Amino acid sequence: MTVDDQEAVFQQWIRNHLGIMVKVVRSFADVSADREDLLQNVFVNPWSSIPSFRGDSKESTWIYRVSLQTAMVWRRGERVRKKHHSKHLNEIAVVAQSSADVSCQTSELIEQLYSEIRQLPKIDASIALMHLDGIAYRDIAEVLGISENYVGVKLSRIRKELNERLGGTKR
Amino acid sequence: MSGWVERRDDDTDVDHRGSYCELEINRGDCMSFDELQARWQAHDHEGQLNIDSDALLEEVRRNQRDFEKRMWRRDFGEVTAAVLVTFIFGTLAVLMDQWSLFLGAAGSLFVSIFMVFDRLKQRRQRTTVADSLPSAINASLVQVQHQIWLLRNILWWYLLPLVPGLVAILVSTSRESQGNGLADQLVIAFVGLICLLAFWGVYWINQREITRSLEPRRMELEELRASLSSGGIEG
Structure with missing residues:
Protein backbone atom coordinates (compact mmCIF):
# COMPACT_ATOMS: atom_id res chain seq x y z
CA MET A 1 0.00 0.00 0.00
CA THR A 2 1.37 3.41 -0.98
CA VAL A 3 1.34 6.39 1.37
CA ASP A 4 -1.22 8.08 -0.89
CA ASP A 5 -3.54 5.09 -0.55
CA GLN A 6 -3.09 5.11 3.21
CA GLU A 7 -3.93 8.81 3.34
CA ALA A 8 -7.02 8.34 1.20
CA VAL A 9 -8.27 5.51 3.40
CA PHE A 10 -7.62 7.52 6.57
CA GLN A 11 -9.53 10.52 5.29
CA GLN A 12 -12.41 8.29 4.25
CA TRP A 13 -12.47 6.67 7.69
CA ILE A 14 -12.51 10.06 9.39
CA ARG A 15 -15.38 11.18 7.17
CA ASN A 16 -17.42 8.00 7.68
CA HIS A 17 -16.49 6.80 11.15
CA LEU A 18 -15.56 9.84 13.22
CA GLY A 19 -18.69 9.16 15.26
CA ILE A 20 -17.33 5.81 16.45
CA MET A 21 -14.11 7.41 17.66
CA VAL A 22 -16.00 10.18 19.44
CA LYS A 23 -18.33 7.68 21.10
CA VAL A 24 -15.42 5.56 22.29
CA VAL A 25 -13.69 8.63 23.71
CA ARG A 26 -16.82 9.84 25.48
CA SER A 27 -17.47 6.37 26.88
CA PHE A 28 -14.03 6.07 28.43
CA ALA A 29 -13.10 9.61 29.45
CA ASP A 30 -15.30 12.09 31.24
CA VAL A 31 -12.95 14.98 31.95
CA SER A 32 -12.24 17.24 29.01
CA ALA A 33 -8.44 16.97 29.38
CA ASP A 34 -8.68 13.16 29.41
CA ARG A 35 -10.87 13.29 26.32
CA GLU A 36 -8.29 15.39 24.52
CA ASP A 37 -5.58 12.92 25.37
CA LEU A 38 -7.58 9.84 24.45
CA LEU A 39 -8.86 11.40 21.24
CA GLN A 40 -5.29 12.05 20.11
CA ASN A 41 -4.42 8.41 20.70
CA VAL A 42 -7.60 7.18 19.07
CA PHE A 43 -6.79 9.19 15.93
CA VAL A 44 -3.26 7.86 15.63
CA ASN A 45 -4.00 4.14 15.90
CA PRO A 46 -6.45 3.82 12.98
CA TRP A 47 -3.81 5.49 10.81
CA SER A 48 -1.16 2.99 11.90
CA SER A 49 -3.55 0.09 11.42
CA ILE A 50 -4.46 0.86 7.79
CA PRO A 51 -1.72 -1.33 6.20
CA SER A 52 -3.00 -4.28 8.26
CA PHE A 53 -6.64 -3.79 7.23
CA ARG A 54 -7.44 -6.43 4.61
CA GLY A 55 -11.19 -5.91 4.42
CA ASP A 56 -12.01 -9.21 6.13
CA SER A 57 -14.15 -7.35 8.63
CA LYS A 58 -16.37 -4.31 8.18
CA GLU A 59 -14.65 -0.93 8.37
CA SER A 60 -16.81 0.07 11.32
CA THR A 61 -15.88 -3.12 13.19
CA TRP A 62 -12.21 -2.48 12.49
CA ILE A 63 -12.43 1.13 13.71
CA TYR A 64 -14.19 -0.08 16.84
CA ARG A 65 -11.48 -2.68 17.38
CA VAL A 66 -8.61 -0.24 17.00
CA SER A 67 -10.30 2.55 18.97
CA LEU A 68 -11.37 0.28 21.83
CA GLN A 69 -7.93 -1.29 21.92
CA THR A 70 -6.51 2.20 22.41
CA ALA A 71 -9.09 3.12 25.04
CA MET A 72 -8.63 -0.12 27.00
CA VAL A 73 -4.90 0.26 27.48
CA TRP A 74 -5.05 4.05 27.76
CA ARG A 75 -4.43 5.26 31.25
CA ARG A 76 -6.31 8.19 32.69
CA GLY A 77 -4.01 10.98 33.84
CA GLU A 78 -0.99 9.70 31.94
CA ARG A 79 -1.06 12.87 29.88
CA VAL A 80 0.47 14.66 32.86
CA ARG A 81 3.73 12.85 32.22
CA LYS A 82 3.82 13.56 28.50
CA LYS A 83 5.80 16.68 27.98
CA HIS A 84 6.32 16.31 24.28
CA HIS A 85 2.92 17.18 22.89
CA SER A 86 3.60 19.31 19.90
CA LYS A 87 1.93 22.62 19.32
CA HIS A 88 -0.12 21.04 16.55
CA LEU A 89 -1.38 18.26 18.78
CA ASN A 90 -2.59 20.87 21.20
CA GLU A 91 -4.55 22.35 18.35
CA ILE A 92 -6.26 19.01 17.88
CA ALA A 93 -6.96 19.06 21.59
CA VAL A 94 -8.94 22.24 20.98
CA VAL A 95 -11.09 20.22 18.63
CA ALA A 96 -11.53 17.65 21.39
CA GLN A 97 -12.51 20.44 23.75
CA SER A 98 -15.24 21.49 21.38
CA SER A 99 -16.43 17.89 21.49
CA ALA A 100 -16.65 18.15 25.25
CA ASP A 101 -18.57 21.40 24.96
CA VAL A 102 -21.01 19.82 22.59
CA SER A 103 -21.77 17.21 25.22
CA CYS A 104 -23.38 19.94 27.31
CA GLN A 105 -25.84 20.58 24.54
CA MET B 1 -41.08 -7.76 23.48
CA SER B 2 -42.27 -9.90 26.37
CA GLY B 3 -41.38 -9.13 29.95
CA TRP B 4 -42.53 -9.39 33.52
CA VAL B 5 -42.84 -7.25 36.58
CA GLU B 6 -41.72 -8.49 39.99
CA ARG B 7 -42.37 -7.10 43.43
CA ARG B 8 -39.30 -6.10 45.39
CA ASP B 9 -38.86 -5.69 49.14
CA ASP B 10 -39.03 -1.94 48.85
CA ASP B 11 -42.43 -2.31 47.23
CA THR B 12 -41.36 -1.02 43.86
CA ASP B 13 -41.81 -2.80 40.58
CA VAL B 14 -38.94 -3.93 38.42
CA ASP B 15 -39.60 -4.37 34.75
CA HIS B 16 -37.16 -6.92 33.33
CA ARG B 17 -37.87 -5.87 29.78
CA GLY B 18 -35.52 -3.06 30.55
CA SER B 19 -37.47 0.11 31.17
CA TYR B 20 -35.92 3.49 31.75
CA CYS B 21 -38.60 5.27 33.73
CA GLU B 22 -36.54 8.07 35.24
CA LEU B 23 -35.74 9.21 31.76
CA GLU B 24 -39.34 9.43 30.74
CA ILE B 25 -41.02 10.61 33.90
CA ASN B 26 -42.71 13.49 32.11
CA ARG B 27 -44.40 11.15 29.71
CA GLY B 28 -45.47 8.98 32.60
CA ASP B 29 -44.31 5.85 30.82
CA CYS B 30 -41.18 3.73 30.62
CA MET B 31 -38.84 3.37 27.71
CA SER B 32 -37.78 -0.03 26.43
CA PHE B 33 -34.16 -0.80 25.67
CA ASP B 34 -35.01 -0.90 21.97
CA GLU B 35 -36.37 2.64 22.19
CA LEU B 36 -33.29 3.72 24.07
CA GLN B 37 -31.10 2.08 21.44
CA ALA B 38 -33.05 3.81 18.66
CA ARG B 39 -32.56 7.19 20.33
CA TRP B 40 -28.87 6.48 20.82
CA GLN B 41 -28.46 5.65 17.16
CA ALA B 42 -30.47 8.65 16.01
CA HIS B 43 -28.43 11.00 18.19
CA ASP B 44 -25.72 13.13 16.62
CA HIS B 45 -22.78 12.10 18.79
CA GLU B 46 -20.25 14.17 16.89
CA GLY B 47 -22.26 17.32 17.56
CA GLN B 48 -20.47 20.35 16.19
CA LEU B 49 -17.18 18.56 15.91
CA ASN B 50 -15.78 19.55 12.57
CA ILE B 51 -12.45 18.17 11.59
CA ASP B 52 -10.27 19.24 8.74
CA SER B 53 -9.18 15.78 7.63
CA ASP B 54 -6.08 17.10 5.81
CA ALA B 55 -4.88 18.93 8.91
CA LEU B 56 -5.70 15.94 11.07
CA LEU B 57 -3.81 13.62 8.76
CA GLU B 58 -0.75 15.83 8.99
CA GLU B 59 -1.03 15.89 12.78
CA VAL B 60 -1.44 12.15 13.04
CA ARG B 61 1.66 11.59 10.92
CA ARG B 62 3.59 14.15 12.92
CA ASN B 63 2.43 12.52 16.15
CA GLN B 64 3.60 9.11 14.95
CA ARG B 65 6.98 10.48 13.87
CA ASP B 66 7.34 12.30 17.21
CA PHE B 67 6.50 9.13 19.11
CA GLU B 68 9.12 7.12 17.25
CA LYS B 69 11.70 9.88 17.71
CA ARG B 70 10.88 10.08 21.40
CA MET B 71 11.31 6.35 21.88
CA TRP B 72 14.58 6.41 19.95
CA ARG B 73 15.89 9.41 21.90
CA ARG B 74 14.99 7.81 25.22
CA ASP B 75 16.77 4.55 24.38
CA PHE B 76 19.70 6.38 22.82
CA GLY B 77 20.02 8.77 25.76
CA GLU B 78 20.04 6.05 28.42
CA VAL B 79 22.48 3.82 26.56
CA THR B 80 24.72 6.74 25.55
CA ALA B 81 24.99 7.91 29.16
CA ALA B 82 26.12 4.46 30.29
CA VAL B 83 28.55 4.11 27.35
CA LEU B 84 29.94 7.57 28.06
CA VAL B 85 30.64 6.71 31.70
CA THR B 86 32.34 3.49 30.54
CA PHE B 87 34.42 5.46 28.04
CA ILE B 88 35.48 8.06 30.64
CA PHE B 89 36.42 5.37 33.19
CA GLY B 90 38.18 3.32 30.48
CA THR B 91 40.18 6.27 29.16
CA LEU B 92 41.20 7.39 32.66
CA ALA B 93 42.14 3.81 33.56
CA VAL B 94 44.39 3.50 30.49
CA LEU B 95 45.95 6.94 30.96
CA MET B 96 46.49 6.62 34.71
CA ASP B 97 47.00 2.85 34.70
CA GLN B 98 44.92 2.41 37.87
CA TRP B 99 43.24 -0.91 38.65
CA SER B 100 40.40 0.83 40.52
CA LEU B 101 39.42 2.77 37.39
CA PHE B 102 39.46 -0.44 35.33
CA LEU B 103 37.02 -1.89 37.86
CA GLY B 104 34.79 1.19 37.50
CA ALA B 105 34.91 0.88 33.71
CA ALA B 106 34.01 -2.81 33.92
CA GLY B 107 30.99 -2.03 36.14
CA SER B 108 29.60 0.64 33.83
CA LEU B 109 30.33 -1.55 30.79
CA PHE B 110 28.17 -4.27 32.33
CA VAL B 111 25.34 -1.75 32.85
CA SER B 112 25.67 -0.50 29.24
CA ILE B 113 25.55 -4.00 27.77
CA PHE B 114 22.58 -4.93 29.94
CA MET B 115 20.66 -1.82 28.81
CA VAL B 116 21.40 -2.38 25.12
CA PHE B 117 20.23 -6.00 25.27
CA ASP B 118 17.14 -5.07 27.25
CA ARG B 119 16.13 -2.27 24.84
CA LEU B 120 16.64 -4.53 21.81
CA LYS B 121 14.54 -7.27 23.41
CA GLN B 122 11.75 -4.81 24.27
CA ARG B 123 11.71 -3.39 20.74
CA ARG B 124 11.20 -6.85 19.28
CA GLN B 125 8.27 -7.51 21.60
CA ARG B 126 6.43 -4.28 20.75
CA THR B 127 2.84 -4.93 19.68
CA THR B 128 1.11 -3.53 16.61
CA VAL B 129 -2.30 -1.88 16.54
CA ALA B 130 -3.58 -4.63 14.27
CA ASP B 131 -3.20 -7.20 17.03
CA SER B 132 -6.34 -8.48 18.71
CA LEU B 133 -7.53 -6.87 21.93
CA PRO B 134 -6.39 -9.77 24.15
CA SER B 135 -2.98 -9.62 22.47
CA ALA B 136 -2.76 -5.87 23.01
CA ILE B 137 -3.68 -6.25 26.69
CA ASN B 138 -1.18 -9.09 27.08
CA ALA B 139 1.54 -7.03 25.42
CA SER B 140 0.85 -4.08 27.72
CA LEU B 141 0.87 -6.40 30.70
CA VAL B 142 4.18 -7.94 29.67
CA GLN B 143 5.67 -4.44 29.30
CA VAL B 144 4.47 -3.38 32.74
CA GLN B 145 5.67 -6.63 34.34
CA HIS B 146 9.05 -6.19 32.72
CA GLN B 147 9.24 -2.61 33.96
CA ILE B 148 8.40 -3.79 37.48
CA TRP B 149 11.07 -6.50 37.23
CA LEU B 150 13.65 -3.96 36.05
CA LEU B 151 12.94 -1.49 38.83
CA ARG B 152 12.63 -4.14 41.51
CA ASN B 153 16.03 -5.54 40.54
CA ILE B 154 17.73 -2.22 39.92
CA LEU B 155 20.08 -3.03 42.78
CA TRP B 156 21.50 -6.02 40.87
CA TRP B 157 21.81 -4.75 37.31
CA TYR B 158 22.46 -1.04 37.90
CA LEU B 159 23.63 -0.18 41.41
CA LEU B 160 25.73 -3.12 42.60
CA PRO B 161 27.83 -3.44 39.40
CA LEU B 162 28.94 0.16 39.95
CA VAL B 163 29.77 -0.33 43.64
CA PRO B 164 33.07 -2.30 43.35
CA GLY B 165 34.57 0.30 41.00
CA LEU B 166 33.37 3.18 43.14
CA VAL B 167 34.64 1.61 46.37
CA ALA B 168 37.96 0.76 44.70
CA ILE B 169 38.38 4.34 43.48
CA LEU B 170 37.59 5.76 46.93
CA VAL B 171 39.91 3.30 48.69
CA SER B 172 42.82 3.87 46.31
CA THR B 173 42.35 7.65 46.51
CA SER B 174 42.25 7.39 50.28
CA ARG B 175 45.49 5.37 50.34
CA GLU B 176 47.23 7.81 48.03
CA SER B 177 46.25 10.76 50.20
CA GLN B 178 47.11 9.16 53.52
CA GLY B 179 50.04 11.50 54.06
CA ASN B 180 47.96 14.61 53.34
CA GLY B 181 46.17 14.73 56.66
CA LEU B 182 42.70 14.12 58.10
CA ALA B 183 40.93 16.75 56.01
CA ASP B 184 41.50 14.82 52.77
CA GLN B 185 40.29 11.61 54.37
CA LEU B 186 37.16 13.37 55.57
CA VAL B 187 36.48 14.72 52.08
CA ILE B 188 36.81 11.21 50.65
CA ALA B 189 34.52 9.83 53.35
CA PHE B 190 32.03 12.62 52.58
CA VAL B 191 32.12 11.76 48.85
CA GLY B 192 31.54 8.12 49.76
CA LEU B 193 28.55 9.09 51.90
CA ILE B 194 27.09 11.22 49.11
CA CYS B 195 27.46 8.26 46.71
CA LEU B 196 25.75 5.97 49.22
CA LEU B 197 22.86 8.42 49.65
CA ALA B 198 22.57 8.85 45.88
CA PHE B 199 22.40 5.06 45.41
CA TRP B 200 19.80 4.77 48.17
CA GLY B 201 17.82 7.63 46.58
CA VAL B 202 17.83 5.96 43.16
CA TYR B 203 16.69 2.68 44.73
CA TRP B 204 13.97 4.35 46.81
CA ILE B 205 12.55 6.40 43.91
CA ASN B 206 12.32 3.31 41.73
CA GLN B 207 10.64 1.21 44.42
CA ARG B 208 8.15 4.02 45.01
CA GLU B 209 7.38 4.12 41.28
CA ILE B 210 6.51 0.42 41.44
CA THR B 211 4.11 0.87 44.33
CA ARG B 212 2.54 4.11 43.19
CA SER B 213 2.19 3.57 39.50
CA LEU B 214 3.23 0.22 38.08
CA GLU B 215 1.53 -2.20 40.46
CA PRO B 216 -1.91 -0.51 40.14
CA ARG B 217 -1.43 -0.54 36.36
CA ARG B 218 -0.51 -4.24 36.40
CA MET B 219 -3.58 -5.09 38.49
CA GLU B 220 -5.80 -3.08 36.18
CA LEU B 221 -4.48 -4.93 33.12
CA GLU B 222 -4.72 -8.31 34.84
CA GLU B 223 -8.35 -7.60 35.69
CA LEU B 224 -9.00 -6.69 32.07
CA ARG B 225 -7.31 -9.86 30.86
CA ALA B 226 -9.22 -11.97 33.37
CA SER B 227 -12.54 -10.51 32.30
CA LEU B 228 -11.73 -11.40 28.70
CA SER B 229 -10.37 -14.85 29.59
CA SER B 230 -13.56 -15.80 31.38
CA GLY B 231 -15.35 -15.22 28.08
CA GLY B 232 -13.24 -17.67 26.13
CA ILE B 233 -10.63 -15.80 24.16
CA GLU B 234 -10.93 -16.38 20.45
CA GLY B 235 -8.32 -14.02 19.08
Missing part, protein backbone atom coordinates in the same frame (compact mmCIF):
# COMPACT_ATOMS: atom_id res chain seq x y z
CA THR A 106 -26.84 16.98 23.99
CA SER A 107 -29.91 15.55 25.52
CA GLU A 108 -29.85 14.56 29.12
CA LEU A 109 -30.71 11.02 28.18
CA ILE A 110 -27.59 10.46 26.07
CA GLU A 111 -25.34 12.23 28.59
CA GLN A 112 -26.74 10.09 31.37
CA LEU A 113 -26.13 6.99 29.31
CA TYR A 114 -22.52 7.98 28.64
CA SER A 115 -22.09 8.61 32.32
CA GLU A 116 -23.46 5.17 33.21
CA ILE A 117 -21.34 3.46 30.55
CA ARG A 118 -18.24 5.08 32.04
CA GLN A 119 -19.11 3.52 35.40
CA LEU A 120 -19.06 0.02 33.93
CA PRO A 121 -15.92 -2.14 33.80
CA LYS A 122 -14.03 -1.48 30.56
CA ILE A 123 -15.06 -4.70 28.82
CA ASP A 124 -18.71 -4.16 29.75
CA ALA A 125 -18.53 -0.53 28.63
CA SER A 126 -17.23 -1.68 25.24
CA ILE A 127 -19.99 -4.25 24.87
CA ALA A 128 -22.66 -1.75 25.92
CA LEU A 129 -21.37 0.85 23.49
CA MET A 130 -21.30 -1.51 20.52
CA HIS A 131 -24.67 -2.98 21.42
CA LEU A 132 -26.26 0.47 21.60
CA ASP A 133 -24.79 1.11 18.17
CA GLY A 134 -26.49 -2.01 16.86
CA ILE A 135 -23.30 -3.99 16.25
CA ALA A 136 -24.02 -7.72 15.83
CA TYR A 137 -23.01 -10.16 18.58
CA ARG A 138 -20.59 -11.83 16.19
CA ASP A 139 -18.82 -8.55 15.47
CA ILE A 140 -18.69 -7.60 19.16
CA ALA A 141 -17.16 -11.01 19.85
CA GLU A 142 -14.62 -10.47 17.07
CA VAL A 143 -13.64 -7.01 18.31
CA LEU A 144 -13.11 -8.16 21.89
CA GLY A 145 -11.76 -11.63 21.14
CA ILE A 146 -14.44 -13.38 23.21
CA SER A 147 -17.16 -15.89 22.32
CA GLU A 148 -20.60 -14.86 21.04
CA ASN A 149 -22.23 -16.71 23.92
CA TYR A 150 -20.24 -14.68 26.40
CA VAL A 151 -21.33 -11.49 24.67
CA GLY A 152 -24.95 -12.61 25.16
CA VAL A 153 -24.42 -13.43 28.82
CA LYS A 154 -22.61 -10.16 29.42
CA LEU A 155 -25.25 -8.14 27.59
CA SER A 156 -28.13 -9.45 29.64
CA ARG A 157 -26.23 -8.44 32.80
CA ILE A 158 -25.29 -5.07 31.36
CA ARG A 159 -28.85 -4.28 30.29
CA LYS A 160 -30.11 -5.15 33.75
CA GLU A 161 -27.37 -3.09 35.39
CA LEU A 162 -28.05 -0.09 33.17
CA ASN A 163 -31.73 -0.45 33.90
CA GLU A 164 -31.08 -0.34 37.62
CA ARG A 165 -28.57 2.47 37.40
CA LEU A 166 -30.84 4.58 35.25
CA GLY A 167 -33.60 4.16 37.80
CA GLY A 168 -35.83 1.71 36.02
CA THR A 169 -37.63 0.67 39.19
CA LYS A 170 -40.81 2.66 38.63
CA ARG A 171 -43.68 1.83 36.40
